[in-house]
Amino acid sequence: MTPGFLGGTLCVWRRDMESWRKYWKASLVGALGEPILALVAIGYGLGRFVDIDPGGAGVGYAQFLAPGILASAAMNAASFEATFGSFTRMTEQKTYDAILATPIGIREIVAGDALWAATKATLSGTAVLLVAVAAGLVRSPAACLLPAVALVVGLVFATMGLVVASRAQAYDFFTYYFTLVIAVMYFFSGIFFPLASLPGWARAVAWCLPLTHAVALSRACAAGTVGGAALLHLGVLVFVLGTSYALAVRLVGRRLIV
Amino acid sequence: MEAPIVAAAGLRKRYDKHEVVCGVDFTVRPRECFGLLGPNGAGKTTTIRMLTGFAPIDAGTLSVFGLPVGPADVRAIKSRIGVAPQEENLDPDLTVAKNLLIYASYFGIRGGDARARVAELLAFAALADRAADRIPTLSGGMKRRLVLARALVNRPRLLVLDEPTTGLDPQARHLVWERLRELKRSGVAMLLTTHYMEEAAQLCDRLVVMNHGRIIAEGTPRDLIERYVGREVVEIATGDDPGERARVAARCRALGGRVEEVGDHVLLYLDGAADARAVLAALASETLTHRRATLEDVFLTLTGRELRE
Numbered sequence: 001m002t003p004g005f006l007g008g009t010l011c012v013w014r015r016d017m018e019s020w021r022k023y024w025k026a027s028l029v030g031a032l033g034e035p036i037l038a039l040v041a042i043g044y045g046l047g048r049f050v051d052i053d054p055g056g057a058g059v060g061y062a063q064f065l066a067p068g069i070l071a072s073a074a075m076n077a078a079s080f081e082a083t084f085g086s087f088t089r090m091t092e093q094k095t096y097d098a099i100l101a102t103p104i105g106i107r108e109i110v111a112g113d114a115l116w117a118a119t120k121a122t123l124s125g126t127a128v129l130l131v132a133v134a135a136g137l138v139r140s141p142a143a144c145l146l147p148a149v150a151l152v153v154g155l156v157f158a159t160m161g162l163v164v165a166s167r168a169q170a171y172d173f174f175t176y177y178f179t180l181v182i183a184v185m186y187f188f189s190g191i192f193f194p195l196a197s198l199p200g201w202a203r204a205v206a207w208c209l210p211l212t213h214a215v216a217l218s219r220a221c222a223a224g225t226v227g228g229a230a231l232l233h234l235g236v237l238v239f240v241l242g243t244s245y246a247l248a249v250r251l252v253g254r255r256l257i258v
Numbered sequence: 259m260e261a262p263i264v265a266a267a268g269l270r271k272r273y274d275k276h277e278v279v280c281g282v283d284f285t286v287r288p289r290e291c292f293g294l295l296g297p298n299g300a301g302k303t304t305t306i307r308m309l310t311g312f313a314p315i316d317a318g319t320l321s322v323f324g325l326p327v328g329p330a331d332v333r334a335i336k337s338r339i340g341v342a343p344q345e346e347n348l349d350p351d352l353t354v355a356k357n358l359l360i361y362a363s364y365f366g367i368r369g370g371d372a373r374a375r376v377a378e379l380l381a382f383a384a385l386a387d388r389a390a391d392r393i394p395t396l397s398g399g400m401k402r403r404l405v406l407a408r409a410l411v412n413r414p415r416l417l418v419l420d421e422p423t424t425g426l427d428p429q430a431r432h433l434v435w436e437r438l439r440e441l442k443r444s445g446v447a448m449l450l451t452t453h454y455m456e457e458a459a460q461l462c463d464r465l466v467v468m469n470h471g472r473i474i475a476e477g478t479p480r481d482l483i484e485r486y487v488g489r490e491v492v493e494i495a496t497g498d499d500p501g502e503r504a505r506v507a508a509r510c511r512a513l514g515g516r517v518e519e520v521g522d523h524v525l526l527y528l529d530g531a532a533d534a535r536a537v538l539a540a541l542a543s544e545t546l547t548h549r550r551a552t553l554e555d556v557f558l559t560l561t562g563r564e565l566r567e
Binding site for chain 2: 001002003007008011014015018019020022023093094095097098099100101102103104105256257258
């Protein structure tokens with residue numbers, strides 16, 4: 001029986017997973033090392049000089065930082081996989097061409113590749129969560145939702161990465177994306193300081209960045225304040241996901257079917 | 259007569275301002291091996307890309323198993339064809355067996371069925387002892403055989419082969435040919451592109467020669483040879499001197515038959531009517547080779563000798 005959309009998506013996901021299995025150790029060290037270093041060096045190192053909580057509600061800087069680092073770890077893992085990884089499959093290895101000769105179509109290829117990148121994002125996010133829990137930075141039971149948040153954030157950045165990959169002519173192209181888009185989001189999405197400290201216009205720009213909503217959602221789950229605002233952030237992320245998935249399907253199709 | 263497996267009529271494809279396939283008609287019948295021959299840039303690969311859904315059709319009609327090629331039926335068509343592309347696109351990080359297993363899953367073949375099919379195909383491709391090896395450790399011939407095995411995973415009724423032996427050494431090439439003949443005997447129809455005339459002569463029941471996006475000749479290999487070049491060819495070496503070459507060419511023309519001057523030799527094509535023995539006697543003083551005409555002669559006669567690309 002020819003696989004449908006879901007079956008086809010899982011076939012592509014499985015192909016990616018099986019290809020990665022050999023490299024999982026190296027890959028995990030890369031995916032976990034950076035967020036954990038950021039948490040320790042910035043959270044504890046810099047955190048000693050930062051008074052994030054003038055009101056005195058007992059939120060230390062590391063505690064403030066941890067959910068944001070989790071969201072950014074998910075963003076980075078998904079972005080790398082969906083740009084460098086997917087571009088390799090789309091061009092050099094011609095994996096997409098090989099799959100397209102079968103009943104599996106562009107929609108399943110994009111969905112499967114995005115799901116795989118989001119799987120790596122979930123692994124990264126969960127690892128950060130475990131470290132944060134072990135360090136006593138996260139206590140709310142709602143933190144159990146954080147792996148699912150990492151999955152959603154991963155899907156958002158995976159589909160965005162696939163849009164970029166579909167337009168790339170060479171690997172160098174991704175340097176622009178990572179320095180102009182991903183790095184900007186990393187620093188201005190409320191991971192390191194509360195957005196309230198920004199001037200009004202900058203705050204408005206920051207709320208246009210998908211990572212800002214990812215960080216806010218992650219923080220709400222870590223703090224156990226999951227309510228209407230958190231749902232709104234989730235809604236924005238789902239909207240970005242839907243839009244960039246549709247765009248990625250279109251652009252990858254335009255690149256491969258000519 | 260049985261319905262054709264592939265039917266193309268007035269097929270056209272344009273890239274920017276350049277039309278690469280300009281109105282092509284052909285059919286592939288059940289159980290036959292059909293060849294698309296032509297120099298680089300003739301439009302063979304584009305024709306195949308249209309057939310396998312990789313290139314939208316600009317004009318004309320194209321159907322496979324009676325289904326029109328297009329978004330509505332593309333899955334149904336692809337589930338019943340096997341494609342062996344020109345460029346090797348195996349999964350480098352998977353083992354030989356995993357490459358086939360994963361590919362089987364794309365057709366909905368899984369579990370025990372998939373494992374049984376993979377074992378069969380590994381034996382067919384003479385790769386059973388390499389099942390656990392990764393792709394970069396394979397030779398070019400092994401990779402080609404694996405690509406062929408992969409194209410067979412869904413037991414296709416039509417196998418599409420884009421230059422199946424380009425870049426292989428003679429041993430590897432003959433092994434691939436042997437496998438393809440075996441498949442043909444089992445009833446699989448084949449559509450094959452090649453620019454190796456020997457390959458076409460070995461495998462194809464019927465073929466077309468394409469040039470600049472058009473079909474310029476069609477028939478069985480034997481028909482084409484007799485129609486365009488005759489049965490036999492005499493090649494006379496003349497050395498580098500153009501004067502000497504012109505003298506030999508004039509001498510040949512006087513004997514009848516078509517004459518062609520190429521580099522340091524002269525070719526005299528003898529059709530069935532010419533008396534080969536008399537011609538050979540007349541040219542006895544020259545350094546000559548007398549051989550049967552081949553598809554290569556047809557190909558060069560029809561598509562010219564100038565370099566492409």
